[in-house]
Amino acid sequence: MEKKKNISMAVIRRLPKYHRYLQELLNNDVDRISSKELSEKIGFTASQIRQDLNCFGDFGQQGYGYNVSELYRQISNILGLSDSYNIVIIGAGNIGQALANYTRFEKLGFNLKALFDANPKLTGLKIREIEIHDIDYLSEYLQENSIDIGIISVPSTNAQKVCDIFVKNGVKGIWNFAPVDLSVPDNVVVENVHLSDSLLTLTCLINKN
Amino acid sequence: MEKKKNISMAVIRRLPKYHRYLQELLNNDVDRISSKELSEKIGFTASQIRQDLNCFGDFGQQGYGYNVSELYRQISNILGLSDSYNIVIIGAGNIGQALANYTRFEKLGFNLKALFDANPKLTGLKIREIEIHDIDYLSEYLQENSIDIGIISVPSTNAQKVCDIFVKNGVKGIWNFAPVDLSVPDNVVVENVHLSDSLLTLTCLINKN
Incomplete structure (x- = not known):
């Protein structure tokens, strides 16, 4: 086998x-x-x-x-589910918070370790006991903690910048919710959830029907 | 052309x-x-x-x-963007609320008309001035209002039930966030956003890499 x-x-x-x-x-x-x-x-x-x-x-x-x-x-x-994965979420807006609250992922072996956001009003707040840090602390955090997967749910203008920080600090997988395509080296993988693209596929199919 | x-x-x-x-x-x-x-x-x-x-x-x-x-x-x-679309969201949990707050869709011509939830504590609350109704009112609402797209963000056990109500009341497109595959007749289209499937694709790619 x-x-x-x-x-x-x-x-x-x-x-x-x-x-x-x-x-x-x-x-x-x-x-x-x-x-x-x-x-x-x-x-x-x-x-x-x-x-x-x-x-x-x-x-x-x-x-x-x-x-x-x-x-x-x-x-x-x-699928790699014999391992567990440490994850961080960058961007604690609507989608980031929804993902942080989605406990189904934990049952599959995904452990949310921290959130980061550029909005100083969110810094120090917690979602399910998990702290939101200032985005400026991300590089240092990644150097000190072993993180397998980075989730990007920031506006598209900042997505590549966050992606570069992930790549530089050894994050191997990126789950990208920003409506933009990211550049990464061969040893890093990106899986996109492009919500607007998905919605436009739906309207295209409605009109085709 | x-x-x-x-x-x-x-x-x-x-x-x-x-x-x-x-x-x-x-x-x-x-x-x-x-x-x-x-x-x-x-x-x-x-x-x-x-x-x-x-x-x-x-x-x-x-x-x-x-x-x-x-x-x-x-x-x-x-893509059908010369038209605008009336949408409703069923399930005002994490994902449903995140989608309701995502104003980018409005700019593309998608008008959120109402939310529905089975939790009586949410009934009557509003997200961006848009009311959350009791799920039992959905059929009647769809008969009285012209809705083009139904978003399903309820637990998988209830998703097909909601889908059937959409189909019965003339909704032509369903955007499904429940981790389940829906049965619809040929005149209705479904576009899935299966978040867990997407995350497992990512871990598979990490392990393949």
Whole structure:
């Protein structure tokens, strides 16, 4: 059951959805499932599912289907969920605060360590016992604390500046909510949540429909 | 300059990014741009850009490049931004409140008309002068008011129920923040923002790196 290294971006984007559905099956005490049954639930074709899951190991058994808990465990591993992650949020506005309050992330192993904001009125305040610091303290903080993921929820004009501080101080993953595309070196990864882009995709689809 | 009807989902997903970059060019008083120059800014290949923009009209002129304001206008049209949209938010928790406070959407033509929540403590409160109603009033409200887009930011267990009320009352587009996949008929479109899926994609990429 050797894990292949080169999983395509398309497959990676589908993995969290597999993870979500397998978790639901586990919660419902389902032990095994065929690619056909999984297909009906998840909406990918059975052949797509077999191809995807073959990418990182040989889970299925002809006539038996997939072992749900084993598949869930392997996908969790590939998603990096065997580790936990220290995170910071930069920008304690609406989105930053909403993310800080979203306790679901903690259950997945994400530990929010601190927030930072440029607004001096927010400095020293706390969200769920987690302090908001002045943005000027970010570099020093990152040097003194091991942070894996940085969340950017500042206005687009400041996003690259924050990103550069993350990169310089060894943050390996950036979750970016600013409506801008960030430049990072190859050893740092960025995942964007561009809310306006998503909303405009919706209106485009409404008009196409 | 006839608009072709069958723009692929892949192109549709890229259009908001084109829109964002063209807006920036307009703000910087750039009149025209070649596919090569646009490629350097936006990160798609020049050939990809020419192919994408050819999908919905013949904007480029050999040796001249693209007329920025004309291209911006056409893409805005395709994205449906010549219209404005009435929206409601169901679920006035962290994410729902953050979206309600996000004034950027208004500038794009999205008018938040009301919020709804199942928590009686929130009923009657206002966010930026917009009232939070009891969820039980949603059906009646939708019958009495013309709503184009419904935003779902309720827990996953209630999301399909809210979705069904939207569909039954003629809402054509659903922006779904609940970590669940919704069933809708063909005449209704759903755009998902699955935050946990996005975060797990990030950890997968960190581990792959």
